[in-house]
Amino acid sequence: MIANLLKHLPERLSEERFDTLVDAEHVTVERIVSRGHTSPAAGWYDQPRHEWVVVLKGRGMVAFEDGEEVTLGPGDHLGIPAHRRHRVTWTDPEEDTVWLAVHYD
Amino acid sequence: MIANLLKHLPERLSEERFDTLVDAEHVTVERIVSRGHTSPAAGWYDQPRHEWVVVLKGRGMVAFEDGEEVTLGPGDHLGIPAHRRHRVTWTDPEEDTVWLAVHYD
Numbered sequence: 001m002i003a004n005l006l007k008h009l010p011e012r013l014s015e016e017r018f019d020t021l022v023d024a025e026h027v028t029v030e031r032i033v034s035r036g037h038t039s040p041a042a043g044w045y046d047q048p049r050h051e052w053v054v055v056l057k058g059r060g061m062v063a064f065e066d067g068e069e070v071t072l073g074p075g076d077h078l079g080i081p082a083h084r085r086h087r088v089t090w091t092d093p094e095e096d097t098v099w100l101a102v103h104y105d
Numbered sequence: 106m107i108a109n110l111l112k113h114l115p116e117r118l119s120e121e122r123f124d125t126l127v128d129a130e131h132v133t134v135e136r137i138v139s140r141g142h143t144s145p146a147a148g149w150y151d152q153p154r155h156e157w158v159v160v161l162k163g164r165g166m167v168a169f170e171d172g173e174e175v176t177l178g179p180g181d182h183l184g185i186p187a188h189r190r191h192r193v194t195w196t197d198p199e200e201d202t203v204w205l206a207v208h209y210d
Contacts, residue, residue: 003181004180004181004182005159005180005181005182006179006180007180021157021182022157022184022207022209024155024209024210025131026130026131026132026209026210027131027132027207027209029157029207050127050129052126052127052134054110054205056161056180074111075109075110075111075112075161076108076109076110077109077110077126079127100159100205102127102132102134102207104127104129104131104132104209105129105131
């Protein structure tokens with residue numbers, strides 16, 4: 001278990017890093033660390049659960065299949081209903097972006 | 106709905122401020138803003154749901170009935186099982202402390 005969400009970030013990040021903080025029947029909370037990573041170029045995330053996400057540090061962009069695109073910086077949060085297709089199109093390549101995501105049904 | 110969890114904090118805080126961000130059947134996510142506030146002096150929080158809490162800004166202390174006391178600063182997080190009796194014994198009086206709390210069953 002990571003002790004602090006903003007400290008001791010991984011030095012190298014060949015892929016996005018996911019750490020699970022809460023894993024219960026109806027809810028999962030995870031920390032995601034990105035550094036220039038985006039979703040795979042092909043396809044969309046189509047999730048069976050609702051997601052609520054907040055950026056704690058850094059900056060990222062989330063695009064939806066319907067054309068909406070949102071840029072999130074520290075403190076910005078976003079609710080993504082189940083099955084609303086989306087992808088991360090950009091994260092800051094110069095610094096770590098730390099996301100906190102709550103998945104729930 | 107508040108657009109950013111760290112901006113536009115209330116100027117005056119006679120009491121702690123609670124804003125609900127997610128309100129679903131099995132999970133509630135709320136932002137709490139404290140400025141020197143503590144739990145009521147008498148009694149303990151005894152919650153029917155589990156809680157996971159992280160400090161986004163500022164500093165606060167949580168004490169448990171069993172004697173454990175934890176100080177949390179930005180990025181520090183804590184899981185509080187249902188019915189583990191606890192209270193907030195101190196928050197920084199000089200700046201806003203912003204907590205994010207996930208209550209779940």
